[in-house]
Amino acid sequence: MTDLAHEGDVTAEDHHDEHESLGMDARKLGMWVFLSSEFLFFGALMTNYLLYSNRPGLADPYPGTIYDIPFTSVSSFVLLMSSLTMVLAHAALERDDQHQTRTWLFATAALGSIFLGGQVFEFYEFITHDGMTLTTSPVASAFYVLTGFHGLHVAIGILMLLSLWGIGHSQGALSDKRGFNVELVGLYWHFVDIIWIVIFTVVYLLSTS
Amino acid sequence: MSDGAHHTPSTSQYWKIALGLAVITALEVSLYYIDNALELGVLNAAMLIGLSLLKFVVVVGWFMHLRFEKPSLSRFFTGGFILAISLYAVVLGFMAAAVLRS
Numbered sequence: 595m596t597d598l599a600h601e602g603d604v605t606a607e608d609h610h611d612e613h614e615s616l617g618m619d620a621r622k623l624g625m626w627v628f629l630s631s632e633f634l635f636f637g638a639l640m641t642n643y644l645l646y647s648n649r650p651g652l653a654d655p656y657p658g659t660i661y662d663i664p665f666t667s668v669s670s671f672v673l674l675m676s677s678l679t680m681v682l683a684h685a686a687l688e689r690d691d692q693h694q695t696r697t698w699l700f701a702t703a704a705l706g707s708i709f710l711g712g713q714v715f716e717f718y719e720f721i722t723h724d725g726m727t728l729t730t731s732p733v734a735s736a737f738y739v740l741t742g743f744h745g746l747h748v749a750i751g752i753l754m755l756l757s758l759w760g761i762g763h764s765q766g767a768l769s770d771k772r773g774f775n776v777e778l779v780g781l782y783w784h785f786v787d788i789i790w791i792v793i794f795t796v797v798y799l800l801s802t803s
Numbered sequence: 804m805s806d807g808a809h810h811t812p813s814t815s816q817y818w819k820i821a822l823g824l825a826v827i828t829a830l831e832v833s834l835y836y837i838d839n840a841l842e843l844g845v846l847n848a849a850m851l852i853g854l855s856l857l858k859f860v861v862v863v864g865w866f867m868h869l870r871f872e873k874p875s876l877s878r879f880f881t882g883g884f885i886l887a888i889s890l891y892a893v894v895l896g897f898m899a900a901a902v903l904r905s
Binding site: 770791 | 821827848859
């Protein structure tokens, strides 16, 4: 029995070492590399938007003239606060407080959903009320592609958060392996937040000022 | 769980950081309205980019724990970030110049 337990420990340790042969957990390093590639992806979309913004001769309406800054400011604040709830979920898991972990994970997903709902409402208003569609002008296309892809990333993040919340709820507790996933999903979620920090300033505040 | 978990901020510190981020966001929005009234121009752009960069650094450093990770990871991300920004700045500059010439 003791031998078997010892054998089990060695296997778990080997498994742990296997993930840390690079000096840090390979899954975490993988997530950072993935997020760096995502940063390049959004950088290209943002450059595309900047290239077409303030360019004369494009069809109306120009996105900068129809942005609802107070509304987007509230959306940005909601997404920013979801980063707080995400990090609180991670901190609760480190204290092994499973109930609080699930609560904060759900709160993060809820705040993300509010942000996403706001974006859908904004797109609906732009299309139906202001007449700015995907094909109105290159700058309108650039705007929808950039913010649309960001929204898609938020939606994927919400699905991951709800999956973790569901697993934690159904199994009573998140295991070490699942707990590590909270950290990885957290990295992804914060990344989505920092991309919006840049979009909010560059696309919304600077385009309209 | 985290590689650098022993150094990460406490729950109350996370709340304080979030409060700071909220204040910076409020400042950004205020600057937008101040610029509409006073037309600060380049100064407004510089301040907005500066505040945005500050928020970016705080979220990456404290919420994503990059500040508490191994220095090699920080160098990897910071170096990549600077390279990426430089690349896009150069591309944007060249393309903007081409547009102005045409």
